[in-house]
Amino acid sequence: MEVIVLRIAVASFSHETCTFCPNITTLEAWERGGIRYGESVLFTDREGPSYITGIKEAISSEKDVELVGILRTSEPATVGMGGWLTTEAFDTISDRIREGIKKEGNIDGVLLALHGAMAVTGVPRPEAEICRKVRRVVKKRPIMVTLDLHANEDIELANSADAVFILKTYPHLDSHEIGRMAARCMVETIHGKFGPTMAMQKPKIICASVFQASQSYPMKEVYSRCREWERKGVYCASVAPGFAYADVPDVGFSIFVVTNNDYELAEKAAQDLSSLVWSLRAELTRQLPKAKEGVTKVIEMVNKGVKPIVIAYHDDRLGDGTHILKELIKQGARNFCSTSIADPAVLNSLVKKHKVGDTVTVKIGGWVHPISGEPILITGRIEYLGGADWVETGPMGKGAKRHDNIVASLNLGDNNHVVISERLRAPMSADPLKAIGMDVDSLDIVEIKSRVHHKAFWDTWAKMDYPIDPPGTTPADLSTLHYENIPWDIYPIGEKWRK
Numbered sequence: 001m002e003v004i005v006l007r008i009a010v011a012s013f014s015h016e017t018c019t020f021c022p023n024i025t026t027l028e029a030w031e032r033g034g035i036r037y038g039e040s041v042l043f044t045d046r047e048g049p050s051y052i053t054g055i056k057e058a059i060s061s062e063k064d065v066e067l068v069g070i071l072r073t074s075e076p077a078t079v080g081m082g083g084w085l086t087t088e089a090f091d092t093i094s095d096r097i098r099e100g101i102k103k104e105g106n107i108d109g110v111l112l113a114l115h116g117a118m119a120v121t122g123v124p125r126p127e128a129e130i131c132r133k134v135r136r137v138v139k140k141r142p143i144m145v146t147l148d149l150h151a152n153e154d155i156e157l158a159n160s161a162d163a164v165f166i167l168k169t170y171p172h173l174d175s176h177e178i179g180r181m182a183a184r185c186m187v188e189t190i191h192g193k194f195g196p197t198m199a200m201q202k203p204k205i206i207c208a209s210v211f212q213a214s215q216s217y218p219m220k221e222v223y224s225r226c227r228e229w230e231r232k233g234v235y236c237a238s239v240a241p242g243f244a245y246a247d248v249p250d251v252g253f254s255i256f257v258v259t260n261n262d263y264e265l266a267e268k269a270a271q272d273l274s275s276l277v278w279s280l281r282a283e284l285t286r287q288l289p290k291a292k293e294g295v296t297k298v299i300e301m302v303n304k305g306v307k308p309i310v311i312a313y314h315d316d317r318l319g320d321g322t323h324i325l326k327e328l329i330k331q332g333a334r335n336f337c338s339t340s341i342a343d344p345a346v347l348n349s350l351v352k353k354h355k356v357g358d359t360v361t362v363k364i365g366g367w368v369h370p371i372s373g374e375p376i377l378i379t380g381r382i383e384y385l386g387g388a389d390w391v392e393t394g395p396m397g398k399g400a401k402r403h404d405n406i407v408a409s410l411n412l413g414d415n416n417h418v419v420i421s422e423r424l425r426a427p428m429s430a431d432p433l434k435a436i437g438m439d440v441d442s443l444d445i446v447e448i449k450s451r452v453h454h455k456a457f458w459d460t461w462a463k464m465d466y467p468i469d470p471p472g473t474t475p476a477d478l479s480t481l482h483y484e485n486i487p488w489d490i491y492p493i494g495e496k497w498r499k
């Protein structure tokens with residue numbers, strides 16, 4: 001007897017676009033970052049868990065199902081976080097997905113691992129547009145989408161995809177799990193055992209990433225309510241708090257609920273989650289201390305024995321920000337490590353002219369954009385200079401093999417250290433610091449340019465995680481940004497609430 005093989009296409013085109021960051025994201029940047037096609041889309045060795053590994057696991061027990069790799073992008077090579085995607089970049093890559101699926105011929109379903117916070121010049125809702133392109137090829141066959149928790153989506157995605165599954169953890173630790181859920185749903189749907197039925201709600205709230213940690217109040221409450229609905233029969237309840245730094249019309253919270261043929265249940269859950277989120281809006285939009293007062297507070301706490309402390313320099317997305325380092329030095333902090341000032345020019349000159357052990361005076365940072373602060377003059381002994389390799393042992397990307405072409409560490413005295421990197425380098429665990437010889441446990445203050453992801457490891461190491469809000473491209477205080485495309489009634493910065 002001939003076995004009929006079901007073929008599920010897999011494609012991934014993912015970007016969190018910071019439209020307030022100065023450099024646009026071009027096709028060239030995507031090509032340089034790397035785009036894979038065909039079978040290699042499904043190779044995941046030494047990458048750590050991901051949507052794709054989850055999809056593969058779900059399919060591994062299905063004898064009559066085959067995955068067909070179409071296209072998968074890596075991070076585009078931009079300085080810091082990429083700004084607006086060019087229309088050319090978006091059209092070219094999304095057309096390649098459509099054409100790749102078309103070329104395969106008989107495809108029974110499509111799994112798209114997208115992000116949700118992509119922002120494209122001239123394309124207001126890129127993820128929905130990708131689905132519409134694919135829809136023209138696969139017609140009525142199911143299209144299912146996985147998204148990051150920082151997704152900004154609305155009714156247009158609900159209208160163009162059969163089911164939407166979104167991460168529930170920030171730090172993001174469940175991409176494997178969400179990929180598996182989506183793939184399982186896809187297989188059951190193709191077999192006719194599942195009827196994906198969605199409800200969508202959009203509470204009008206925009207909030208900074210730094211307030212969205214899934215293990216902390218208030219988002220912890222939201223995700224435990226999602227789990228409650230899943231225990232009551234919902235297949236997947238998703239709440240994305242969104243990405244505030246994409247100036248797009250569907251910015252902010254997005255709720256998608258998937259059930260098996262139960263519209264009533266889906267709608268009830270989505271409405272309940274929406275009112276829960278609305279009730280938490282004040283906590284989601286609070287203010288944080290600025291650089292000077294924040295660093296003063298940290299030093300005070302360290303002196304009282306509350307240590308070590310991690311400073312989350314959460315709004316530097318370009319990597320060249322100097323505001324916190326400046327205050328640490330000025331206020332006489334000791335035993336600190338500033339874990340990343342991106343400055344490739346200084347790195348190059350160190351490599352050319354110096355070696356480990358030399359004492360150097362360099363001006364670092366503050367070169368990408370004035371908002372990052374002035375370049376800062378430091379004198380220190382080179383304690384590390386060269387490439388670095390490590391395997392992540394922390395929860396984020398556990399098992400993944402990482403590499404830096406070139407990185408330097410300067411010892412400023414008083415057990416103070418500054419790491420100079422080629423681009424923004426936020427250590428997700430102590431591994432990247434240990435890889436360059438840092439005695440991490442001797443530190444009282446570790447400054448990391450991250451919002452929440454670092455907490456997966458660093459909350460287990462530090463007494464306290466302390467976010468500070470110096471000037472930066474992605475501030476906690478969203479009222480300081482100039483938006484042009486967001487809804488009139490979005491809380492707390494839409495026109496309606498400003499009056």
Ligand SMILES: [Zn+2]
Nearest residue numbers: 148149150172
């Ligand atoms: Zn995210």
